[in-house]
Amino acid sequence: FKAPEIIFKGTDGNECEAFIAAVRELAFEKGLAHDRHWMLYFATARLRGKALRWHARLDSTVKEDWELFIEA
Numbered sequence: 381f382k383a384p385e386i387i388f389k390g391t392d393g394n395e396c397e398a399f400i401a402a403v404r405e406l407a408f409e410k411g412l413a414h415d416r417h418w419m420l421y422f423a424t425a426r427l428r429g430k431a432l433r434w435h436a437r438l439d440s441t442v443k444e445d446w447e448l449f450i451e452a
Contacts, residue, residue, distance in 0.1 A: 390431030400450050416446035423449065
């Protein structure tokens with residue numbers, strides 16, 4: 381499986397919305413639209429720079445829940 385170029389750097393809200401939409405779209409294409417764990421782990425693997433540092437500071441409950449992650 382070659383991951384598409386879906387990357388989130390933490391630039392702004394528009395980039396964030398596009399990133400979440402791209403993760404959901406990929407999950408849908410792969411038949412994983414209901415697999416929140418897959419979406420969460422894929423998304424966190426695609427964080428870079430400022431976004432990765434932000435993720436490192438999140439509470440563990442947020443890091444482990446797709447819905448809490450996208451709200452954060």
